[in-house]
Amino acid sequence: MRPEERVQIAAVLVFIARKSFRLGTLLVAVCVLSFWLVSHSPIDPVNAYVGADVMRVGPEQRAAIAAYWGLNDPPLQRLVNWGAAVLRGDWGTSMIFRQPVIDVISERFTASLALMGTAWVLSGVFGFALGIIAGARQGTWIDRCIKWYCLTLASTPTFWLGLLLLIVFAVWLGWAPVGLGVPAGVLSDEVTFGDRIRHLVLPAATLSILGVANVALHTRQKLVDVLASDYVLFARAKGESEFAILWKHGLRNVALPAVTLQFASLSELFGGSILAEQVFAYPGLGQATVQAGLRGDVPLLLGAVIFGAVFVFVGNLLADIIYRFVDPRIRWGGRYEQC
Amino acid sequence: MHINYWEHATTSVQGRIGGALLGAVLVAALIGPIVAGSADLPSRDIFHPPSAAHPLGTNDFGQDVLGLLLAGARLSLTVALSAGLLTTVLSALVGAGAVMTGGLWDRVLMRFTDVMLAVPSVVVIIVIAAYLRLNPVGLILLIALFGWPGTARVIRARTLTLVGRTHVLAARTFGAAKPYLLYRHILPDLVPLLLVGFLQSARRAVFLEAGLAFLGIGDPTVVSWGIMIQNALRFYYMEAWVWLLLPPALAVAATILAFNLLGNSIEQAVDPRLRRLHTKGVANA
DSSP: OOHHHHHHHHHHHHHHHHHHHHHHHHEEEEEHHHHHHHTSSSSEEEEEEEEGGGOOHHHHHHHHHHHHHTTOOOOOHHHHHHHHHHHHHOOOOEEETTTTHHHHHHHHHHHHHHHHHHHHHHHHHHHHHHHHHHHTTTTTTTHHHHHHHHHHTTOOOEEEEEEEEIIIIIIISOOOOOSSSSSSSGGGGGOOOOHHHHHHHHHHHHHHHHHHHHHHHHHHHHHHHTTHHHHHHHHHTOOOHHHHHHIIIIHHHHHHHHHHHHTTTTHHHHHHHHHHHHHHOOOHHHHHHHHHHHHHHHHHHHHHHHHHHHHHHHHHHHHHHHHHHHHHTOOSSOOOOOO | OEEEEHHHHHHHHHHHHHHHHHHHHHHHHHHHHHHHTTTTTTOSSOOOOOSSSTTTOOOOOOOOOEEEEEEEHHHHHHHHHHHHHHHHHHHHHHHHHHHHHHHHHHHHHHHHHHHHHHSSSHHHHHHHHHHTTHHHHHHHHHHHHHHHHHHHHHHHHHHHHHHHHHHHHHHTTTTTHHHHIIIIIIIHHHHHHHHHHHHHHHHHHHHHHHHHHHOOOOOOSSSSSSHHHHHTTTTTTTHHHHHHHHHHHHHHHHHHHHHHHHHHHHHEEEEETOOOOOTTSOOOO
């Protein structure tokens, strides 16, 4: 093995170690914070556990329930107990869905992933394309149109664009179903792939239309910078065609920041999907999280929060890794630039 | 670098439109409740189409939509301005503070900022707000608590370059103390950046307030545009949705657009090459 290779491998290992450490601290922090939040919540855990039978449970039974679930233990003891259970894979049972939390999350997350993945790819591709067009035609009417379109879109709240699409396409035109992830009254085995797609279209369109703005504006600005650079001036002087300049110098330099931005926007997309899922009654993880919060379903809420934290972390990590593959100037073991 | 960003903001198209929109919402919030009186009281006159008595019609409780809209403007702007201010103060304290204290404190503060940046803030705010059932004051604190890291980084970077400038070095040679340097030489150059940060945070706060209320997580006792939109969604099959949905929806969009345009115009004035502050959470989620 050559010395350079050894250095390279060591650097990758350092990178992995640093990232794992980060994930570990993030998870501990998220767990402690959520736990603290839950223990200070106005929702009484015994009431939440008893649910609808609250009138039929006497004080002795309440005390017994509290003792059984260890609610009288000191908070630290409870935190450790809960953490140990989670590590064993026992995330508890969701009270509103009457299912193990793990099952609820995996089912809901699959639906959310389809929604977010579609929106993510579409907004990335269209945003990049719009940014390139605007940047290449800087100052013309098409540039101005795209710029204003993006500025206005960036000002549109997710839920209200969703409502608009819902009213126009589902209620007026009747092209798309009003909400829900699958047709009502159909057994889950009989739901076809086409049905799922039909129910995905509007929420995905909402998120994509909004997601375009950021990437497009960013790409446009980068491309304008590149086209004003000396090396592009030199290429022009050599007589290269505008298309060749755009292809060779423009796209390459603009693609990397766009990809990074798109990955970094995952957490925003996650937030947006919560709102979009609510508008369209789409059965995703975001909708389940809001329900869990509103109705005091502690196990599901904690599970969803931890899961969300990991999801966003993985998104940022992927961006970091792709960054290093696309741009060799960024070193594996390197410390973060101090701004 | 004392650019007259104020002049640019007031003469550019974006700045003018943004200023006019924000001014309109501000006036509506200030004088609205006086003009409309106690229009949010329920009446028997439900689902009344727009008329002379009710310019924007009435909703399912017989409340005057215009009255609700004006009351909603008050809440939206209160949350936007106070959360924006608080966020900006926090980010300035962390960003400029990190540079001025330097050394270990700088590193600790920036690590902390990095950690906060990795938090999916919209999701966390939704979860916390759903759990704690916050009133508007709590909401303002929550938005500020998760809104500062992006701006703090930008402010730190800017402060770092300012500290190295010759005029600051000169002042230090003359024996100027750190508070004086900060106040006399650094803060004035940070003002446009702080202003942009303020406008972006305010815009985010408008979005979050309306979004949370729409999800049913807001304070149900306070009139909010988000609650109006949520309410309108229940009547999408009736004629009434037009005057129930459009006014609050357009109001939210106009307010956010106003902050957006103002922020952009100032940014362009400060940096003609316009590096947008592409920090996490600044954009609409």
